[in-house]
Amino acid sequence: MEWEKLFAPAAQVDSGSGIIEILRLSEEPGVISLAGGFPAAEMFSLTEVREIADRILATKGEVALQYGPTPGFTPLREYLSERMKKSFAAQVAPEEIVITSGALQGLDLICRVLLTPGDIVITEAPTYVGALQTFSGFGAQVEEIPTDDEGMQVDLLAERLQELEKRGAQPKFIYVIPSFQNPGGTTLSTVRRRLLVDLAASYGVPIVEDSAYAELRFAGSSKPSLKSLDSGEGVVFLGTFSKILSPGLRLGWVAAPPALAEKIISAKQTNDQCSSSLSQYLALECGRQGIIDRQIENSKEILKKRAAALVAGLAQYFPQGTHWVEPEGGFFTWVTLPPTQGLDTGQLLRRAVVEEKVAYVAGCSFYAHGQGSNQLRLCFSYPPLENILLGTERLGKFFSAFYR
Amino acid sequence: MEWEKLFAPAAQVDSGSGIIEILRLSEEPGVISLAGGFPAAEMFSLTEVREIADRILATKGEVALQYGPTPGFTPLREYLSERMKKSFAAQVAPEEIVITSGALQGLDLICRVLLTPGDIVITEAPTYVGALQTFSGFGAQVEEIPTDDEGMQVDLLAERLQELEKRGAQPKFIYVIPSFQNPGGTTLSTVRRRLLVDLAASYGVPIVEDSAYAELRFAGSSKPSLKSLDSGEGVVFLGTFSKILSPGLRLGWVAAPPALAEKIISAKQTNDQCSSSLSQYLALECGRQGIIDRQIENSKEILKKRAAALVAGLAQYFPQGTHWVEPEGGFFTWVTLPPTQGLDTGQLLRRAVVEEKVAYVAGCSFYAHGQGSNQLRLCFSYPPLENILLGTERLGKFFSAFYR
Numbered sequence: 149m150e151w152e153k154l155f156a157p158a159a160q161v162d163s164g165s166g167i168i169e170i171l172r173l174s175e176e177p178g179v180i181s182l183a184g185g186f187p188a189a190e191m192f193s194l195t196e197v198r199e200i201a202d203r204i205l206a207t208k209g210e211v212a213l214q215y216g217p218t219p220g221f222t223p224l225r226e227y228l229s230e231r232m233k234k235s236f237a238a239q240v241a242p243e244e245i246v247i248t249s250g251a252l253q254g255l256d257l258i259c260r261v262l263l264t265p266g267d268i269v270i271t272e273a274p275t276y277v278g279a280l281q282t283f284s285g286f287g288a289q290v291e292e293i294p295t296d297d298e299g300m301q302v303d304l305l306a307e308r309l310q311e312l313e314k315r316g317a318q319p320k321f322i323y324v325i326p327s328f329q330n331p332g333g334t335t336l337s338t339v340r341r342r343l344l345v346d347l348a349a350s351y352g353v354p355i356v357e358d359s360a361y362a363e364l365r366f367a368g369s370s371k372p373s374l375k376s377l378d379s380g381e382g383v384v385f386l387g388t389f390s391k392i393l394s395p396g397l398r399l400g401w402v403a404a405p406p407a408l409a410e411k412i413i414s415a416k417q418t419n420d421q422c423s424s425s426l427s428q429y430l431a432l433e434c435g436r437q438g439i440i441d442r443q444i445e446n447s448k449e450i451l452k453k454r455a456a457a458l459v460a461g462l463a464q465y466f467p468q469g470t471h472w473v474e475p476e477g478g479f480f481t482w483v484t485l486p487p488t489q490g491l492d493t494g495q496l497l498r499r500a501v502v503e504e505k506v507a508y509v510a511g512c513s514f515y516a517h518g519q520g521s522n523q524l525r526l527c528f529s530y531p532p533l534e535n536i537l538l539g540t541e542r543l544g545k546f547f548s549a550f551y552r
Numbered sequence: 553m554e555w556e557k558l559f560a561p562a563a564q565v566d567s568g569s570g571i572i573e574i575l576r577l578s579e580e581p582g583v584i585s586l587a588g589g590f591p592a593a594e595m596f597s598l599t600e601v602r603e604i605a606d607r608i609l610a611t612k613g614e615v616a617l618q619y620g621p622t623p624g625f626t627p628l629r630e631y632l633s634e635r636m637k638k639s640f641a642a643q644v645a646p647e648e649i650v651i652t653s654g655a656l657q658g659l660d661l662i663c664r665v666l667l668t669p670g671d672i673v674i675t676e677a678p679t680y681v682g683a684l685q686t687f688s689g690f691g692a693q694v695e696e697i698p699t700d701d702e703g704m705q706v707d708l709l710a711e712r713l714q715e716l717e718k719r720g721a722q723p724k725f726i727y728v729i730p731s732f733q734n735p736g737g738t739t740l741s742t743v744r745r746r747l748l749v750d751l752a753a754s755y756g757v758p759i760v761e762d763s764a765y766a767e768l769r770f771a772g773s774s775k776p777s778l779k780s781l782d783s784g785e786g787v788v789f790l791g792t793f794s795k796i797l798s799p800g801l802r803l804g805w806v807a808a809p810p811a812l813a814e815k816i817i818s819a820k821q822t823n824d825q826c827s828s829s830l831s832q833y834l835a836l837e838c839g840r841q842g843i844i845d846r847q848i849e850n851s852k853e854i855l856k857k858r859a860a861a862l863v864a865g866l867a868q869y870f871p872q873g874t875h876w877v878e879p880e881g882g883f884f885t886w887v888t889l890p891p892t893q894g895l896d897t898g899q900l901l902r903r904a905v906v907e908e909k910v911a912y913v914a915g916c917s918f919y920a921h922g923q924g925s926n927q928l929r930l931c932f933s934y935p936p937l938e939n940i941l942l943g944t945e946r947l948g949k950f951f952s953a954f955y956r
Contacts, residue, residue: 149753154724156664159815159818189617197617198610198613201609202605205598249827260689261560278825281821390619396615398802408555414563417682418685420654420660427828
């Protein structure tokens with residue numbers, strides 16, 4: 149069977165296997181990984197989840213082991229409707245919420261419903277590598293809007309939207325991670341949030357707001373969600389339990405206007421039919437019993453200390469002129485090294501992992517068009533404090549050698 | 553926001569919301585459902601799953617709540633490699649196995665990798681409604697091969713392949729459920745299996761073997777899997793834990809030749825990144841400790857009695873001349889009523905549910921081009937014995953009225 153001849157064009161795109169390979173290498177013993185954006189095991193509410201799992205299987209096992217409805221269980225959708233109000237000041241009816249198998253599936257289903265090959269998607273630059281891969285799989289054309297320390301430069305977005313309109317090109321949506329961006333670590337200012345929502349509405353372009361890290365603020369003052377600023381039906385919200393409870397449950401949600409929610413449900417029906425019933429009941433009970441809220445508070449404490457260690461390491465060991473974003477929440481910071489001969493974080497990654505025993509994600513992974521050779525994403529959520537210090541020391545010395 | 557203007561062509565296709573609506577109605581109190589293909593709660597290994605969940609969360613909680621590798625956990629892939637040998641006589645390396653969020657995701661990922669709108673997929677007629685919806689979502693053109701009581705009529709497939717070749721049309725794959733077909737309840741004979749595998753190989757067309765029910769044989773003699781008959785790399789195997797352990801865990805697998813497995817893993821990475829870690833460890837432990845095998849034996853006993861009740865009800869209450877497939881395994885039988893004026897199982901379904909308080913799935917759902925108006929699928933796996941008898945009595949009398 150000549151499989152190569154049978155693959156569809158979408159399957160010809162870069163598979164991101166480079167990242168998989170590096171992630172595998174970075175799991176070798178002795179390697180300190182500042183790469184993968186995992187929550188730390190210390191954040192998990194292990195005892196509580198264990199107790200709740202036992203009670204669910206004892207009392208509702210027949211439902212938890214059975215197929216569930218495609219949009220998700222109604223009590224969980226109701227819980228999330230309440231949570232959207234409390235945590236994001238957003239009015240979302242339970243019927244507008246679709247339970248997904250992680251936020252990524254939510255994004256994937258949105259793409260399925262909206263994208264035809266050649267369609268334009270606007271993103272921050274840099275942005276989440278998983279989103280870029282998903283867009284690429286649907287044949288989308290990515291238009292990048294530069295960011296600074298306050299996130300997407302909305303004035304540049306305004307110019308781009310005008311240009312596109314002149315060309316007769318209508319972007320399908322704007323994908324944005326407004327809080328503790330992945331990979332940038334930046335948070336969009338309130339002023340820019342308002343401008344963004346108004347701008348998108350005036351051009352009739354929906355916003356997909358990826359809110360994965362928004363509840364994990366450990367410094368600074370909170371910002372309104374884009375969803376809460378939207379007076380129309382222009383913002384689709386992606387939420388996830390991965391960062392506030394457990395990624396292993398594979399559970400997220402989309403809050404979408406009814407017309408879109410209906411299409412997302414249909415798309416989910418042909419993708420995985422429903423998300424895990426057991427996971428849904430676990431998340432629901434952890435939510436209702438306040439375990440999620442306590443885990444968030446605990447996680448913030450952990451993240452705050454680790455972010456401080458990372459920043460200290462950067463200040464102490466990285467070359468002079470290195471720029472990074474001071475994290476106020478989330479899992480990441482984004483490091484820009486002063487450009488110099490021979491420094492390419494993408495090409496150097498393998499050496500860093502194999503020789504220096506420290507892993508990061510190279511800047512180029514987060515751009516659609518291959519920029520970022522002097523940039524890298526560092527994750528402080530997963531490694532213990534001492535490894536963050538040791539990791540930044542190793543990396544800092546490694547990169548400093550290029551500046552002598 | 554004018555969402556209707558933004559939807560991609562794929563999102564314009566029939567959403568199957570008719571079926572969702574009927575499934576909802578059939579959950580009303582007092583309605584006997586012979587519709588949805590659910591395993592009975594009595595089949596679940598509740599006590600064992602509860603014990604195992606507790607042990608996993610006590611000993612490996614940090615892994616079970618964390619992200620897992622995209623292709624699935626290695627020990628589970630190794631276990632399934634062994635299981636493929638034992639249960640399906642198929643030699644499949646662990647690397648060729650990709651863990652999926654249900655068998656449907658497996659099929660969806662295969663479509664993603666192989667299909668471009670307009671591509672041809674060959675199916676049995678009738679076939680699984682979920683597969684038809686998935687194919688439709690990818691803009692595939694479905695070529696149906698008629699079935700008889702021994703499954704797909706492979707001689708007609710041979711003719712069709714020849715015709716297509718003459719037209720210069722190369723089908724992307726043949727989708728087939730060889731054992732206890734959904735909805736037909738039929739099992740492909742061994743002779744036809746060999747012919748099918750040879751025929752597909754000679755035309756260079758891969759086979760996607762959906763094996764959801766194959767281990768649930770309660771009568772007759774077992775047949776070799778298509779995967780075991782394939783000497784090349786022409787058969788892709790879809791397996792699921794939904795019918796042998798629990799659909800609520802949302803776990804299945806694909807066994808694919810390496811070139812295809814690699815592409816499926818890439819596609820999964822942009823779809824849901826990984827399947828639930830907790831579910832994977834639950835399935836692995838249930839497999840290793842023989843709980844799955846015991847559940848299969850127990851399920852066969854339950855299914856055998858329920859199938860006998862259904863067949864007795866059909867014989868006693870359905871109109872003379874009604875044809876059905878005597879089930880030897882699986883969840884379903886397929887009923888063909890003698891054609892008569894005014895009988896359309898699709899149009900009558902709402903009345904059956906609302907007035908007669910019994911639900912089935914109408915024949916037309918299982919065809920790509922709307923046949924089957926005198927046909928219906930009855931599921932015997934889910935309702936208790938007394939409801940199967942009462943349900944067939946109600947339905948039989950309901951349909952008999954059309955023959956007076």
